[in-house]
Amino acid sequence: MKRLSLLLIIILFLSCKEKFPVIEEFGNTHYNLVDQNDQKVVFPDFIKGKIVVINYIFTNCPDICPLSTNNMRLIQERIKKENIKNVQFVSISFDPKFDSPGVLRKFAGIRDLDLSNWVFLTGEKSVTDSIIKKVGVLAVPNDSTVFKNGRKIYYYVHTDRIQLIDTDVKIRKNYRGSKINIDEIIMDIKSLQ
Amino acid sequence: MKKIFLIVLLITSSSYIIMFAQQLKIHNSKIKIQNAWARPAVKNANSALYFFIENKSRETDTLLGAQSKIAEEVEVHESFIRDNDRMGMRPAGRIAIKPNSQLEFKPGGFHVMLLGLLKDLRIGDNIEAVLLFKYAGKIKIKAMVSDIPTVKETKH
Numbered sequence: 001m002k003r004l005s006l007l008l009i010i011i012l013f014l015s016c017k018e019k020f021p022v023i024e025e026f027g028n029t030h031y032n033l034v035d036q037n038d039q040k041v042v043f044p045d046f047i048k049g050k051i052v053v054i055n056y057i058f059t060n061c062p063d064i065c066p067l068s069t070n071n072m073r074l075i076q077e078r079i080k081k082e083n084i085k086n087v088q089f090v091s092i093s094f095d096p097k098f099d100s101p102g103v104l105r106k107f108a109g110i111r112d113l114d115l116s117n118w119v120f121l122t123g124e125k126s127v128t129d130s131i132i133k134k135v136g137v138l139a140v141p142n143d144s145t146v147f148k149n150g151r152k153i154y155y156y157v158h159t160d161r162i163q164l165i166d167t168d169v170k171i172r173k174n175y176r177g178s179k180i181n182i183d184e185i186i187m188d189i190k191s192l193q
Numbered sequence: 194m195k196k197i198f199l200i201v202l203l204i205t206s207s208s209y210i211i212m213f214a215q216q217l218k219i220h221n222s223k224i225k226i227q228n229a230w231a232r233p234a235v236k237n238a239n240s241a242l243y244f245f246i247e248n249k250s251r252e253t254d255t256l257l258g259a260q261s262k263i264a265e266e267v268e269v270h271e272s273f274i275r276d277n278d279r280m281g282m283r284p285a286g287r288i289a290i291k292p293n294s295q296l297e298f299k300p301g302g303f304h305v306m307l308l309g310l311l312k313d314l315r316i317g318d319n320i321e322a323v324l325l326f327k328y329a330g331k332i333k334i335k336a337m338v339s340d341i342p343t344v345k346e347t348k349h
């Protein structure tokens with residue numbers, strides 16, 4: 001009986017691993033960032049031990065990033081509704097020159113986002129560039145708008161992505177951020193619990 | 194001779210003006226804008242405006258642009274996908290609305306960019322904008338600020 005139980009556990013473990021192959025792991029890499037409250041954060045250290053839903057955004061994006069962010073909110077609401085514990089939400093800006101902690105705080109605030117388990121991160125451009133390269137996200141400045149006062153803002157062609165990271169800080173699955181199937185990621189989060 | 198020429202010119206130009214006005218009137222009443230909504234955003238940031246256009250006339254009309262007093266700049270853009278999962282935006286130019294057809298401005302597609310907002314757009318706020326059509330002329334619209342479309346999706 002004991003052997004059978006052990007065998008079942010191994011089969012379950014292997015099937016889970018097959019369903020969620022490790023896409024990337026952070027290993028001993030650490031990144032110094034700041035959150036929306038200007039508090040220092042070492043990424044990914046602070047998320048270790050939690051299941052993480054993460055997306056990559058720039059706040060000047062009027063269409064796709066708000067859509068991805070709204071999907072993050074919908075996932076968060078389902079997590080609360082189904083009483084799933086130990087899930088952390090993270091949004092990292094790849095446009096840190098514009099997206100200061102204050103800008104990120106306002107971006108979250110105007111949308112009434114629940115920041116009890118959701119953090120918005122920014123930092124030095126070289127650091128955020130390293131992170132997005134590590135996780136396989138591309139963000140290239142493309143079009144721009146110049147205002148009458150000379151202010152210029154850029155729009156990026158960027159990977160539209162939400163990722164699922166396990167408790168060992170390994171990236172386990174990629175989703176289209178703007179078109180994610182909420183039921184699918186909820187099931188995946190449960191599988192990783 | 195001069196008088197006759199002037200009279201002919203007057204009659205011709207008057208009839209053209211009347212025809213143009215009639216066409217404008219027809220289009221103005223045949224272009225319907227519904228279910229407009231805009232994304233929340235803070236002052237100086239950007240928002241996007243979405244809506245549903247219906248052209249009930251027998252003529253193609255063209256969306257030439259948009260205006261709003263709540264933003265420094267207003268541009269018509271479209272989002273595009275590249276290499277499966279990379280998204281970008283580009284100016285949409287003039288958009289033709291075919292006779293008896295519908296076109297939805299929606300997330301991930303056509304949208305009106307409200308750039309450099311002059312005030313915060315909070316969920317539940319109402320904003321105004323003007324859409325400029327080749328024949329229908331200026332059409333004023335009101336949009337509610339929301340993070341989701343204000344009504345159910347429309348079938349195409």
